[in-house]
Amino acid sequence: MQQTSNQGAATHAAADEKNIATDSIAPLQLPGDRQLVLRVMPMPADANGNGDIFGGWIMAQVDLAGAVLPARIAKGRIVTVAVNQFIFKQPVSMGDLLSFYAKVERIGITSVTVNVEVYAERDPANLHVVKVTEANLTYVAIDMHGKPRPIPKG
Numbered sequence: 055m056q057q058t059s060n061q062g063a064a065t066h067a068a069a070d071e072k073n074i075a076t077d078s079i080a081p082l083q084l085p086g087d088r089q090l091v092l093r094v095m096p097m098p099a100d101a102n103g104n105g106d107i108f109g110g111w112i113m114a115q116v117d118l119a120g121a122v123l124p125a126r127i128a129k130g131r132i133v134t135v136a137v138n139q140f141i142f143k144q145p146v147s148m149g150d151l152l153s154f155y156a157k158v159e160r161i162g163i164t165s166v167t168v169n170v171e172v173y174a175e176r177d178p179a180n181l182h183v184v185k186v187t188e189a190n191l192t193y194v195a196i197d198m199h200g201k202p203r204p205i206p207k208g
Contacts, residue, residue: 087157088155088156088157088171089122089123089155089156089157090153090154090155091119091120091122091123091154091155091156091170092115092118092119092122092152092153092154093151093152093153093154094115094151094152094154095149095150095151095152096111096146096148096150096152098148101148105147105148106145106146106147107145107146107147107148107150109142112142112146112152112172112186112187113137113140113189115152115154115172116140116154116170116172116187116189116191117134117137117191119154119156119170119172120134120156120168120170120189120191120193121134121193122156123156123158123166123168124158124166124168124193124195125193127158127161127166127205127206128166128193128195128205128206129206130195130203131195131196131197131198132166132193132194132195132196133193133194133196133200134191134192134193135165135192135193135194136191136192137189137190137191138167138190138191138192139188139189139190140187140188140189140190141187141188141189142186142187143184143185143186143187143188144174144184144185144186145186146174146186146187147174147176149176150174150175150176150186151174151175152172152173152174152175152186153172153173153174153175154170154171154172155170155171155172155173156168156169156170157169157171159190161205162205163204163205164194164195164202164203164204164205165192165193165194165195165202165205166192166193166195166205167190167191167192167193168190168191168192168193169188169189169190170187170188170189170190170191171185171187171188172185172186172187172188173185173186174186
């Protein structure tokens with residue numbers, strides 16, 4: 055019996071250590087109205103000659119991330135119709151882990167506008183999280199012929 059309780063204590067201690075480890079690397083806490091829609095780490099092919107990640111690559115990832123919530127809301131095919139705003143706040147570097155958080159700003163008759171914020175987790179030895187990009191995009195629900203269709207209600 056004594057051995058079993060020691061094993062139980064060791065299991066709880068390991069679980070506590072694991073919780074402490076995961077708590078210390080948890081990404082920045084964001085308002086509850088945002089959802090994590092994508093996490094990605096840029097690769098060497100995504101970098102320019104200075105070692106920073108190409109803005110176009112980041113824009114493509116933002117477009118993918120931004121489409122997640124509108125696709126759910128539209129319950130079908132959507133297309134990007136506008137990039138209303140796109141701000142690069144800081145360069146993205148090799149080794150950054152990017153987290154994309156989305157929030158629906160507006161639902162229209164056929165369109166959904168989304169705000170996407172991108173955060174980079176940097177320097178794992180001295181972890182800090184910085185906002186690197188913010189964008190607003192509009193998507194339109196389309197039918198099988200590529201024509202706008204109404205967003206389902208409810």
